[in-house]
Amino acid sequence: MSEVYLAGIGLACALGEDMPRALAALRRGGVAxxxxxxxxxxxxxxxxxxxxxxxxTQRLRRTVRNVVAQTGDWGARTAPLFVASSSLDIGFMEHTAQAQRLGGDLQDFAEVVAGALDWQGPVFTVSTACTSALNAVLAAADLIRGGEAEDALVIGAELDNRFTAAGFGAMQLLAPDCAQPFGAARKGLVLGEAVAALRLQSRPARWQVTGGANVVDGRNPSGTEATAVHAMCRAALAQSGLQPGDIDLIKVQAAGSPVNDAIEVEALKQVFDPLPPLVSLKSAIGHTLGAAGAAELALLVGCIEGDAWPVVDYPLDASLGIALSAQAPRKLRHVLLNVVGFGGGHASLVLKDCAA
Incomplete structure (x- = not known):
């Protein structure tokens, strides 16, 4: 079995069109x-x-090319490409006079992304709501571990559209002003747009993907299920050969939901005793839905490498009994990233800093 490494990251989000701009914006306190x-x-x-x-479509192509360029030179571009999104081409439909689809097939959005890159390798669509990008990473990692590929590119993309905001607003899930993950006055999530790219490979690099898991529990199709949180964390740890005490930082889901945030905290406390340091990124870039697994993974790695960190400028809910880290922990070798989505999807990924 081959090992899997994260060798390149690219990101365009509300903070900026590339990682240096995003980190600079974070150091200034973020954006509204x-x-x-x-x-x-x-x-x-x-x-x-x-x-x-x-x-x-022009904005999509330009952004995708810019983000992938941040991950390095791909040469002939024959590696597997995984395109993850929950909204896919909905924005395109809204911006055309006759509300046309790109071509009428689920794969069409990924083919437009591949075409923008002149990609020659196999192209896969992953659309599992908010867990899309993290599931794409898990699928790409499986290919590399099994020796079926030496490299893979994962792209998470959520672009502008009114449909998503209208739907979440109709379900009364959106905050009227700003995102406050684990906040005392949290009122719901705030959506975000992002395109992120992750370069995975079998050759050693600083960051190793040691394990992960996807658990689906549809008993609460629009929320977090505690038993699924337990299962995804324990399965990701088991595949990585780790114990709960080996995790030095958890990137939490924490979208700002009054109920789901509390369920997530209590579930994590049942797996980790004591809780390791926690970090939330949605107050900085919003909930980027199908792109979240890639966008938040890229931003977190960028924050650690670039010595920047999201600012928590609101009071936390004291009843949760937790804190969010004000800076990256000094001891940081194993990071757990969690993403929860509609339909009961719960996904985790363990990342190891080989330089620590």
Whole structure:
């Protein structure tokens, strides 16, 4: 079995069009969400990508090329490509006069992304709601571990569209102002736009993907299920050959839901005693849905390598009995990343800093 390493990251999000800009914005205290109109009378805050010229597909292609370029030279571009998204081409449909789809097939969005890159290798679509990008990483890692590929590229993409905000707003899941994960005054999540790229390979690099898990429990199709949180964490640890005490940092889901945030904390406390340091990134870039696993993984690695950290500028819910880290822990070798999504998806990934 081959080992799997994260050898390159790329990110465009509300903080900036590349990692240096994103980290600089974090050091300045982050950015505020932008009010986005769903109808003439309804607006919701969204952490939007920086404004670009061109139509929706032109912006998609330009952003994808920019983000993948941040991961290094791919040469002939024959490696497997995994494209993860929950909204896919909904934004394209909204921006065309006759609400056309790109071509009528689930794979069409991934093919447009591949076409923007002149990608010659096999192309896969992963669309499992908010766990899409993390599941794409797990699938790509399995290919590399099994010797079926030496490299793989994972792209998570969520671009502008009104449909997503309208749907989450109709379910009364959105905060009216800003995201406050684990906050005392949290009122819901704030959506975010992002395109992220992750370069995985079998050759050694600083960051190793040691294990992961995807657990589906549909008893609460729009929320977090405690037993699934237990299962995903324990399965990811088991595949990595680790115990709970080996984890030095957890990147939590923490979208700002009054109920789901509390369920997540209590479930983590049952697996980890004591809890390791926690970090949440959604107050900085919003909940980027299908791209979240890639966008938050890329941003977290960027924060650790670039000595930047998200600012928590709101009071936490004291009843949760937790704190969010104000800086990266001094001892940092194993990181657990958790993502929870609609449909009962719960996914975890363990990342090892081989330089620690």
């Amino acid at each position: 969400p932008t009010p986005v109109s769903v109808t003439a009378d309804v607006r919701w805050p969204v952490y939007t990508l920086p404004q670009q010229e061109g139509d929706w």
